[in-house]
Amino acid sequence: MRKLIVLSLLAAAVLAAPVQAAQRIKELATIQGVRPNQLVGYGLVVGLDGTGDQTTQTPFTTQSLVTMLNQLGVQLPAGTNPQLKNVAAVSLTASLPAFAKPGQPLDVTVSSIGNAKSLRGGTLLLAPLKGADGQIYAMAQGNILLGGAGASAGGSSAQVNQLNAGRIPAGATVERAVPSYLGQGDYINVELQQSDFTTANRVVDAINAAMGPETARALDGRQIQVRAPLDSNERVQFLARVENLAVDPADNAAKVVINARTGSIVMNQAVTLEPCAVAHGNLSVSVGAKNDVSQPNALSGGQTTPVQNADISIKADQGRLVQLQRGAKLADVVKALNTIGATPQDLLSILQAMKASGALRADLEII
Structure with missing residues (x-):
């Protein structure tokens, strides 16, 4: 009796729950003119423990280093080609929020451009961040923070997470404001x-x-x-x-999103089925080769000849015709397709055929 009461209460709660909860306008829309702006830059990271760019393969790193030293008053002899392993060329990206004013700090993402093994322990030298108009909107500098770890010795190496990209929290300072x-x-x-x-x-x-x-x-x-x-x-x-x-936003349109590269399929609750029949079967062709050698008898004057034996087999799985009833829930659609043993790759073809026949009431989006 107690179980019956609990189930009744749960059923009443499900029926009473709204189909789609109300949302605030700030979650559904934005104000025109209030938008971030993307910034990009180029710089040098120094202080690496021998994990920087191999300058013989990344000449732009050496060129940038020589240019920077010249700007700092260090004149290198003509033809000097410094071979340093503790310097890496990097790209810088940041997002300039709306209403940002000069002096406001920004987070900067630092990514290796060359063949540096790791940016761990590196320091970004002062570098400008530019907008799409080519103007400088911020200056970046600071120590790079990485979330990965790695080690190598004796020809073996181990690595956790990415070591060629990191962040500098509050590593940039806004120098120019964007009118909003x-x-x-x-x-x-x-x-x-x-x-x-x-x-x-x-x-x-x-x-x-x-x-x-x-x-x-x-x-x-x-x-x-x-x-x-x-x-x-x-x-x-x-x-x-x-x-x-x-x-209360409008109900979501019925949609099936298919990732053809990974075989992932996502359907929302609005997807429904009309009565239809689906036949599913697989045809597999297997070709195998076994290489042998034909060895003549001694003193026969024959020659050793390679012989290739091919083994070809064709297997057709038994196809099944399954009747799919009208479905009003996502669970009904998934359960009906699983009954015929369809894999994600098979579902790509099945769903497209069902859409073409008019049985699938949803929009197909292939990404």
């Missing part, structure tokens, strides 16, 4: 992360209900125009209220 505009004039634009007319309409309704009629209107399935105060402080307060409004 919160809309133009009386309006700002809210952009949905995914275009959907239903979600756009619900966002407009939520904003108008909380901020007053005619405050927001949809321009299309992604962009929503919102009337906002002109004063900067009032506009920030207004946006803080808007981005925390709860909205």
Whole structure:
């Protein structure tokens, strides 16, 4: 009796649970103009314990080192080609957040360009970080932090994680700010992360209900125009209220995502099946070769001749015709396909055939 009551309560909880929970607008959309900017740079890492670039194979490392020394007032004799093992050429990447101001620190990712074995213990020398326009927006320098470990001796080596890429926490300083505009004039634009007319309409309704009629209107399935105060402080307060409004997003469209390289298949809960029949069978061809030698008898005057014996076998697995009923749940779809013993690679062909026949009610996306 107690088990029956518990099961009844669980069933009631499942039925009462919403299909899709409400989300805040800040989780569904972004404000136009509020965006990060990618930065990239080039630099030298020094202080490596003999694990740097082999300068004979990476001439750009030597060239960069000579140029840097010349800028620091160290003049090398003409034709000098320093062979150093504790220097590595690296690429630098960072993300400049919106509203970043000069003096703000940034995290920097450092990645080896040449054939350095490890960047552990290295120090990045002062290097500029540039934006897409070629302007310098930050300067980077500092000690590299790696999460891996490695050792080698006597021709054997062991390594854990990646040793040719690391990070410098707060290793860059912003030198130039990127202008960010919160809309133009009386309006700002809210952009949905995914275009959907239903979600756009619900966002407009939520904003108008909380901020007053005619405050927001949809321009299309992604962009929503919102009337906002002109004063900067009032506009920030207004946006803080808007981005925390709860909205019930539109139901996800039925979709099956297939990774043809790995055989991975992911389906969401909206995938359904129409009644259909699927036949599954495999045909395998195996070719084997065994090399022998034909050895003549002594004093027969014959010659030793290699002989190749080929063994070819063809095996056809028994095909099975399985009737798949209409399915309203993802578990029904997966269970029906597993009953015919289909592997992930087989499912790639089966799902495409089911989609072509109209039995699979979902969009196929192959990545």
